[in-house]
Amino acid sequence: MPEDRNNKVSCSNYRCEIEVTLEVIGGKWKSLILWSLGKYKVIRFNEFKRIIPEISQKMLTQQLRDLESNKLVNRKIYNQVPPMVEYSLTEMGEKLLPILEEMDVWGKEFVSKFK
Template sequence: MPGFTCGLDATLRVIAGKWKPLILYFVAQDGPTRYGELRRAVRDVSDKMLIQQLKELEADGLVKRTDHKEVPPRVDYSLTPLGHSLAQALVPLCAWGEEHVAEVSRVFAERDVSNSRGR
């Protein structure tokens, strides 16, 4: 594995960033997805960041951009076979998050309180 310390390193480099796993998740759930749908689904992401992350996912062979050459413009995004395999690998992480959301929320809230006291 040239350039990677292990398989997890390779995976983390591909999905590096706050938004890529969420983009993969929503495109996997909804099939071909238009930009506006993604923008609404991936809350709090800026247009600039969403466009950048989509371009990187496309360059990495995980997402396919389809321009339907229509007026008004219609573009959608879908997963490539490589993207589908990565999205399936994220399923256990989603399940873990759903199973532990209350505990994680509590820990983050406590951390926020602790951090605000330390200021």
């Protein structure tokens, strides 16, 4: 995220808060990661590869870090060998689920009308 946009609370660098939302959850993978966490509640890092097979390990790591830095995803590390990492939604991340559900409904309707 550009340096001048780090303070999302003031939103002084955005025309409206929709821009903030799209920047935080936008892109090809973040919404799928959030949607998957909403469905499964807790997902281990390697399970994401099964759930979203098209995402590379590097991209998954980057997207999860972004979501974690924006306080939408919790990351829990278990001290064992090999290390195990689990991800879940934060309270703020869970608030996005109704929005994602509506996007899912809209997308299905759009596809059915225009395919």
